[in-house]
Amino acid sequence: MIAMKLFASKLPQALWLLLLQLWLIPGLSGCSSAPPEPPEGFELNWQGQTVPGEVFLIPTAPQSLAYRLEAIDQATEFIDITYFTWNHDVSGIYVYHALLQAAQRGVKVRVLLDDLLVFNDRWLKDLDQHPNMDIRIFNPFDVRHTGWFTRAFNFQFRKKALNHRMHQKYFNVDGELLIIGGRNIGDDYFGLSDSANFFDLDLLVRGESLRQFEANFELFWRHEESVPVDQVLSGEPSEQQSLFLEDFQEMKDEHPDVVRAIAEVRAALPEPDYISALVTPAFDDMEKFEDSLPYFRRRIEQFLLTYPTQHKELLISTPYMIPNGDEFTATQAFLENGADVILLTNSAASNDSGFVAAYYDKYRKPLLEMGVDIYEYDSEAVHPPYLHQATTYYHNKAFVIDDWLSYIGSSNFDPRSDHLNFEMGMMIESQEFAEALSEYLLLSQLDNFWHVTLDEEGNPQWEKGQVIEHTNPRTAPIRALPAWFYRLFNIQHDI
Incomplete structure (x- = not known):
């Protein structure tokens, strides 16, 4: 079980980039454009084709x-x-x-x-x-x-x-x-x-x-x-x-x-050591072009609703942790069942999107208070196979349920992935693969994460080895200004 194993550039240039990013985001006429509400029964009849692989x-x-x-x-x-x-x-x-x-x-x-x-x-x-x-x-x-x-x-x-x-x-x-x-x-x-x-x-x-x-x-x-x-x-x-x-x-x-x-x-490339599994592909629908509805997300959710899991352990990996209107409904369901829920995501310093980092700041403490175990990726993570040990961003999109059912794909399960981008992915049924994925994402990478918990006063703290931080690690105090500015526009559904 996983739970048991376990501003640098010149100011004018930065301002120009900020203005350009804001211009490229829809809905900046004063408030966020909420995503369209799916009709009743949306995608409830979708059935994935599960085949050996x-x-x-x-x-x-x-x-x-x-x-x-x-x-x-x-x-x-x-x-x-x-x-x-x-x-x-x-x-x-x-x-x-x-x-x-x-x-x-x-x-x-x-x-x-x-x-x-x-x-x-x-x-x-x-x-x-x-x-x-x-x-x-x-x-x-x-x-x-x-x-x-x-x-x-x-x-x-x-x-x-x-x-x-x-x-x-x-x-x-x-x-x-x-x-x-x-x-x-x-x-x-x-x-x-x-x-x-x-x-x-x-x-x-x-x-x-x-x-x-x-x-x-x-x-x-x-x-x-x-x-x-x-x-x-x-x-x-x-x-x-x-x-x-x-x-x-x-x-x-x-x-x-x-x-x-x-x-x-x-x-030196070895022959792949394949694992036999049952696999279920899922894709977005072309109708998304016209209606911006969350086809891919609902299809994955529909698969999970009918899949016989015990809901005892959930490992979520996403680079961009932005709730999509329903806040933490899926996570809450696992927690209410007594499950261990682990979230792997970017820290403020390792996030390649300033907008996402700004909005995630609002949700970190509520997630911790719910009982989610959070690991945030260190921007100075070390990966020996890499040619260069440079600044590193977290980009894995996956989850593992009950050490058996895994997902890998292109979707971040954020508002943009749900309503705007065309995504694909695969559900994989195999204990051997689930354990390999958990090892890849977290168990072999513990030294590359900050473990985030609540301190005695109920505020987030970051721990890595012998180091404990009480503010976002490896970020300058001036970061709070652009983060506040991003949140001012209330655009979390459009990023």
Whole structure:
């Protein structure tokens, strides 16, 4: 049982970033826009398709990149990919280059990218010219130049449509191997960034559940908002991907330490040790585009309502702990049953969203008073497999119930995930896997968390080793000012 085992930048720059973030958030006309109320009986008839499968939790961030590259190199028929972000760094170009090589030997490659962080990317134009590579942009903005300034205005005029983003992470090779989880593509997701990294997770999946994931991919791939990249980006591609290949060589020359680390991990990559389990995929509905209703969340809840658990232990892992109107209903139900409830989330210092950190500050003490056992991730966490020990953010999206039923997926189960983003995930029935996931998230990482409890006066305190703090660890007192400013707008349902 788990319970038993157990402001730095220049001011003008910071102000500009703050104003830009505020401009990009809907509902800032004075109060929060409450999410739409689902109709009576919403999704009560949804039934997941539970099938046998094999799952493997990838042990380290560098190995997550290595397994992707190995899978691409072994592909013979097709590769289908969906991601929210894909960075312009060593990892990003390495995966693109591997895909180009696969296309050159006849593999059909399809890539669907959300448009939030895509501007006028010449890599995409170059790669899309290959006859075996097809790249599409999901829900594209109308502007591509001058960066965030004009895009922010575009967002405000079309926010009802543009606020819906593709947040799914999907990597399917030949219909034989699937990678899902919370990671996007970039050095910071694979422990290779020298400035900041994410502590995240990925799952290898084999078996008939891949047919369900493929059907979901086809729905989004053929949707009218999935637009061919040559209709979105301006400019002409280079001949035979010459600009892309030139960038690839320059990136390798400029970052020999990262190139060497990638090669070393691949050379020592073990065969996956799969665990047999019953698995139930779940996906958002395309109707979310029109009605912004929480299809994915309700489908997971419906599965849990009909699943025979004892409700004795709940481990929740989310980077963004923001209640969604119903406050702590689900957590309270476990606690009333006498369950041990453990929450893993970001500390104020490790949170990559100032808005979320500000609102979570309001809920920490009520959660502790309810009896939730809270562990907050340390921004100076150490992960030996990472190439660089830099500032680290917590990004795992998972839960474990009664050491048997697990969830892994893209959803943070926050207001944005519920009502605006398109999400996917998988329920996994296996004691062996549940224990492996609990070990990965917490039991092997205790030194990387602050344990938060109530002191003698009933106020939160943070303990890590011999250190005890009575305010948010590793944060400057000035942080209280922007946190107060964020809360002033009452926008927790829109972040």
